Amino acid sequence: MSTQAAAEETAVVIGLEVHVQLETDTKVFCGCSTEPAEDEEPNTRTCPTCLGLPGALPVLNEAAVEAAVKIGKAIDADIPETTTFHRKNYYYPDLPKNFQLTQYDAPICAGGELDVSVEGERRTIRITRAHLEEDPGSLQHAGGSIESATHTLVNYNRAGTPLMEIVTEPDFRSPKETRAFLAKLEEVLTYLGVFDASRDGSLRVDANVSLVPAEEMAEDGSVPDSVLAEANRAEVKNISSHKGAERALAYEVTRQRNLLRRGREIPQETRHWDEGRGVTVSMRSKEEEKDYRYFREADLPALEVADWKESIPIPELPDARRKRFREEYGLDREAASKLTSRKAVADFFEDVATAFDPELAATWVADNLLGELNYREMDITDVEGRLDEFTRLIELVDAEEVTVKNAEEIVLRGMLDDGDDPETIIEREGLGKADSGEVEAAVDAAIDENPEAVADYHDGDDGAINFLVGQVMAATGGSADPGQVNGLLRERLDG
Structure with missing residues (x-):
């Protein structure tokens, strides 16, 4: 088989890791505010705990746990009685502790699913897990993109903001499906009241993309684990929107197929999505789980939610509300x-x-x-x-x-454009509805002043009535009801 044919006879397999910023008043392990001010200075919304200074101890935010439980209920996940926190160890400038407090083998939400509709077809996307963790700080690349920046600034104000990481199974078969899933997930999160889509960076996506031989895919779209294990995947990071996800993954699928067409292997690596240029660029080789050296966080006891998770309600969700x-x-x-x-x-x-x-x-x-x-x-x-x-x-x-x-x-548009209330606009524009005497007088005048249109109507040209209606509406300044005018004109002309 030619390399061209091999590239075309591949199927796309995508899995997502969606990082959702939870709406809480304070950070997940300290009392620092999560509400940025318009004129906020960098590195001022911090404390010894979220900066990882010696001797500072974390205290878990109860509101973040409640938000996580709500998400678990909404995606029909299993919420275990006991869950624990771990340290995920890696060095990166935006991580002040050199580790991230997260959950490893005992997440607060295990399993689950979310139904999405793509071009009229209903798909169920399986969710592997959803767990609580803290957000790193943010990097600002000065003078260009991550490749061309002259230097990079670090702002730790975001460090410690509560995140929910939602990890899917590799159930997506096209970039378009990922966009539909993200839109549906955001819809559900907004209904739950745990998420604000208007916040900058409130939803960020990492996507794992692989190409597998098309003949290995079953009719239901499933791919054997053994096939997935053999396929090298690229992780695409820095995706921050539904549209961006579709664009980034469409580019990545094309890039990987082009490698196969040229007879080259697809390296397993982590790539950065450059939104401005519309391309992915290589960052580093792909880490493995062992590289993070997970171990239990000794400063946080096991979290037990069995006694109160049932008392945390969730609202009617979008699909149920549509049906109702x-x-x-x-x-x-x-x-x-x-x-x-x-x-x-x-x-x-x-x-x-x-x-x-x-x-x-x-x-x-x-x-x-x-x-x-x-x-x-x-x-x-x-x-x-x-x-x-x-x-x-x-x-x-x-x-x-x-x-x-x-x-x-006039009125609705004026309300949105000028900010006025409806009564003010109606009075200013003289839009009060004309009384019956004024309308009848305008109807009689339109008939008397337009004999040619009257003759056309009597000759069977029903469209002539529209011209006469227009004359009446102009005479009344648009304050007459068109349906009433039409009926009065026909009554006069047919009588």
Whole structure:
């Protein structure tokens, strides 16, 4: 077989290690704040414990443990009665202790799974483990990328922030699947209230990529462990977004296939994803587990959660909420998916749906509000404190005090662009709904002033009615209801 054929007859195998920054007030083993200030100076949010100074002892953050338990429940993991912490030993400038406090052979979450949908196909991604650990500091490469920087600065303010590392089985068969998984995982984490996607670096991904002979893959997509053990893999680090994961892995798959086409072996190594250049670059040979010299952390006792893990509740998760929205509110699949993509959106929709018809609520929240927010690259969280104003706008439309057209095209957009409330915009723009006498007078005037359109209508050109409706809307400054105008015109013309 030619090297070209060998490269093309390979299957992609990807496994992920997802590092999730947990939302807690303080770091995982000390009392330093996790909330950075806008003008924060480097290396000021630190203490002897997170800097690893002699004599400083760690104290485990209870809120981080609760967050880990919630994640375990959400992914249907086994949460053992006892879990322990270890030291993972390696030297790197952003690791002030020269070891990382993490979990090794007794993680707080073992096993689990997460269902994702890729191009309409449902896939179950198995999760090997999820464990608590501390974040290292951050490196800032000055004057360029990791390859071309003139020097590198270290900031330990992030060191000690609680992380949950979620390790998957090698169940992904394309970069697109990894992007779908990360989006679904982020959705679940946000619903749990343990994660803030808006924080810089809150979700970081390491991905292991291998190419295996296509004939070794079973019909269900599984690959024997013996085949995986023989395949050299590259670990790609420094991925910080869903889109970035798909781009990085697509590049890496192409790079590895190109090596095979040239008859070269794929070295087992760790590679850095350079987001700016869109390439992966070699960092070092791939470490093995033995290189980290794990040993038990003597300063932290075994963690026992058996007595209180059942008392830690989790909210209704996205898939369950989508199903309920379809059943309870009669929404179609697309609307239910839009409305449950973010917990804040789903909560707002349910608030609106208690006061108005669910179909009306879905149209205003899923189509109008989200559509305008997306156009402006805004998020529901950007207007969270003003949701009562949007509810008031729907009330005004429902009470026929402003037309749907004006509410959608003028009032809603003005609320987002100018920050004004709906009543202010309606008064300023003169958008109050015209009374029936004004509308009827405008209808009569449109008929009298446009005899050619009237004749076209009587000759069977139903489109002429749209012209007449436009004349009435212009005369009333858009404050008439188009449906009412259409009905009045037909009544006059057919009478």
